[in-house]
Amino acid sequence: MTVKKLIFSPLLLLLLLAAGLTPAPARGAAVITLGPGELEEIFAAIIAKESVWPREELSISGFSAFPESVQVPAGILDYRLENRPEPSRPGRQSLQVTLLVNGREQERVRLSANLQRLGEVVVTARRINRGEVIGPDDLLVLRREVSMLDPSFIAEPGLAVGKQPRTTLQAGAIVYGNLLENPPLVRRGDRVNIVAGNGRILVSAPGEVRDTGAQGDLVRVRNLMSRQEIQARVVDSATVETTF
Template sequence: MATAARPRGTASPRPRAPSPRPCALLLLLLIGSAAAADRPRQSPEALEAAAEAFLEEALAEAYEEVEVTARGLDGRLSLRPCNAPLEAFIPHGRDPLRASTVGVRCTGEAPWTVYVRTEIEARSSVLVAARPLQRGARLRRSDVSAAMRDVRRIHGQWYTDPQEVVGQQVRRRLRQGEPLTASQLEAPVLVERGERVLIEAGRGAAIRITSRGRALDDGRQGERVRVENLDSGQEIEGRVIGEGRVRVGF
């Protein structure tokens, strides 16, 4: 029987190479994962400890009680172990008290840098209102007391020395135990409009003349106010130098 002739230029089909079986691919992935798991890596706990110790040391001298807790470091982080001491730093030179992130870097053979989120509690003894205080009240020593507070939660400048606040005037109502801050206090009004004042005139301590007057303005320490000289009826201007006292020059 005659056989059909193969057309010229047509290559005989080659057998296809068998494709890898799914189980073989899975085995390769497992082997690769096992090798990666066995590779030494930098301990995340060591990174957190370095960040916490750095901030605690930076704040220890300024505050009585400091507690720093590292947050949010990914436990799956895979870094080559550092063969040099870890270095912690505050990004962009921020105030340590307000630092929410601490950088930790390795300067060894394989350098790297990571950033660790932190939570800070810094407690100190600060002045607080010893009782409820009404707006306009002049602070006495018995109106203030000391209490431990987390200063990160205090907005504004706080006080530790009673001498800094005694005699100051409360700008708004304060609750008992509320920390005293600069924005809540102001210099008291020493001369009130319409009240009788003592007018002092002179240069230096050698010459001093006093007369009776009536304030035409409210005034705090060092402010200039208008007063009426009750002896002459003349309106003059002077500087408040004390409670109910105004000094004028001549």
């Protein structure tokens, strides 16, 4: 069950007289039966309120309650948590809850369910070999459980397009940011323009790259005018920059 958008307040104030539930006779007083469905709604509301995850990313399954149903007087329902929940930890969650009606204690229930986090994940649409530049058509976006994934997983295709994997990715593989790198813009032997400055003066000279490097990488470059070798940062395939 995916957590629903709930119409009651964060404190779970339910006007049971208007809830449409079936009253049970109890010495002339109106009594409301809260069954598994209503108790699951209470569990979902508590988790949604306590979790740091966005509500639309929460998923609940395998709900159980002990007892399975309770009877309480008609009135305004609230609750008090008797244990400290960990609703942002995936897996089985158990809550000890005391139900209150019009501020008075009524019943204590144990509510349990499996908690998962759902989100968008970028996966490969085909096999992508190591060092191959990733294009827009090479990726798909799927919605799946992400609570157990390494946090470096990519949710936006634009973060992977134009990069290359450090290892071969099979079709359907989840794309992780730590497995991607920028493609090299310069390689050993490439001729580039060395731009050097100190904030006031800007000079340039022809150079020859001695390493392979991507945008932003520091590479060794030989100044063809002075014959000296320097460290410079790759700007693009034709330019490196340094300071003096």
